Amino acid sequence: MNPKAGRLPEEVELSSSQRQSLKAMIDLQVKRSVRHEGPISNPFDQDPAIIAKLVQETMGWKSYDVTTLAHTRNFKNGAEFDETCRYTETDDGRRAQEHVQVQGNGPSIRLDDFCDGKRSARVRFHEVNGASHQELVTIKRTFATEADVGIVERPVPFFYNDFGLVPLAEALPKATSFGTRHVLDRPCLGLLFPEGKSYKGQQQIYFLDEEFGVVLRVESHWVGHVEKGRPVWVWEAKTLDEVQGRHLPLQSTFTHFQGKRGEPATTNVEMTIAYTAKDVSFDRNHFASDFWFKMDPGVPVNDLVAKKSYDAPGVRREVEVKADTATPIQVPTAPPASDWSASMIALGLGAALLVTGLIVWMRQRA
Numbered sequence: 001m002n003p004k005a006g007r008l009p010e011e012v013e014l015s016s017s018q019r020q021s022l023k024a025m026i027d028l029q030v031k032r033s034v035r036h037e038g039p040i041s042n043p044f045d046q047d048p049a050i051i052a053k054l055v056q057e058t059m060g061w062k063s064y065d066v067t068t069l070a071h072t073r074n075f076k077n078g079a080e081f082d083e084t085c086r087y088t089e090t091d092d093g094r095r096a097q098e099h100v101q102v103q104g105n106g107p108s109i110r111l112d113d114f115c116d117g118k119r120s121a122r123v124r125f126h127e128v129n130g131a132s133h134q135e136l137v138t139i140k141r142t143f144a145t146e147a148d149v150g151i152v153e154r155p156v157p158f159f160y161n162d163f164g165l166v167p168l169a170e171a172l173p174k175a176t177s178f179g180t181r182h183v184l185d186r187p188c189l190g191l192l193f194p195e196g197k198s199y200k201g202q203q204q205i206y207f208l209d210e211e212f213g214v215v216l217r218v219e220s221h222w223v224g225h226v227e228k229g230r231p232v233w234v235w236e237a238k239t240l241d242e243v244q245g246r247h248l249p250l251q252s253t254f255t256h257f258q259g260k261r262g263e264p265a266t267t268n269v270e271m272t273i274a275y276t277a278k279d280v281s282f283d284r285n286h287f288a289s290d291f292w293f294k295m296d297p298g299v300p301v302n303d304l305v306a307k308k309s310y311d312a313p314g315v316r317r318e319v320e321v322k323a324d325t326a327t328p329i330q331v332p333t334a335p336p337a338s339d340w341s342a343s344m345i346a347l348g349l350g351a352a353l354l355v356t357g358l359i360v361w362m363r364q365r366a
Contacts, residue, residue: 053213055169057246058161062283063090068155069276075269085155093117094291095143113144116291134296139303150198156275157249160215164196178205183216184240195223212247222262230264243280250277
């Protein structure tokens with residue numbers, strides 16, 4: 001094993017909590033190497049400092065806020081739609097997310113998710129006469145769809161700071177080094193992860209900027225076809241920006257390629273998503289009320305924690321629909337598996353879930 005492995009790189013400034021997390025991860029890698037009775041081609045052995053940089057950039061915040069805009073184009077059917085995701089998270093596990101999707105001049109589809117640190121809720125809205133009204137509230141133990149899909153629900157670019165449900169820095173002992181490449185003319189270290197539970201039949205390569213340790217590119221390949229260099233999808237940073245001393249790509253693009261399941265993808269583009277993150281801020285103070293919501297009177301509630309369903313107190317207000325301006329939202333229970341963009345529109349998934357939605361879509365096509 002590289003003699004540097006197991007040592008904390010002193011040249012990178014870390015808080016005591018960040019250094020503690022890093023030491024635990026390096027200790028795990030040392031035990032992993034001993035258990036396998038030999039050297040492992042792991043980023044810890046290549047350059048421990050890059051791990052410290054990743055911890056420094058992606059952990060140790062008190063809170064962060066971001067608004068991510070996403071524009072999706074499906075080149076197979078010509079569909080286009082826009083999404084806006086507003087997201088807040090604190091280091092004690094409180095989270096709030098509002099995602100709104102609009103296709104053309106049609107009505108918006110809105111889903112809000114909350115976690116007050118103990119319980120979570122999803123609020124589905126419907127649009128009437130240009131205004132959103134609560135349609136259904138679901139109380140549960142886990143945030144958004146994370147427990148169902150096994151992938152974090154955060155907006156891009158923060159989405160790529162995790163592998164599945166695990167912070168990327170903590171998941172690195174599972175990775176093996178996969179060469180280097182340049183992104184934005186910057187040298188990046190490639191890290192190949194094994195097949196995960198959430199990305200069925202696929203492996204991801206994360207490319208970390210060597211200077212700052214942040215993720216600038218992610219490729220997903222069918223297992224057994226990584227070396228052929230024909231990824232199923234690619235997310236790549238278009239800029240590398242600095243916000244309050246932290247580095248992250250505020251503009252990025254996701255590209256999905258055409259191809260058959262289990263085979264190297266073609267070079268033909270099936271779909272693209274252009275992301276723009278704005279209003280990013282770290283370490284703001286937040287109120288407890290930012291992470292929960294007030295129920296509309298009479299709105300149906302499905303409480304999965306208490307295992308009961310009921311209507312919220314009060315009389316549900318009936319909204320008069322103007323026939324010339326309002327269009328009912330049709331939400332099929334089983335969206336067409338052959339059309340990913342239509343599925344996303346029907347399900348109303350937010351910008352943070354666009355990649356997750358692709359996984360669900362691909363599973364349906366199997």
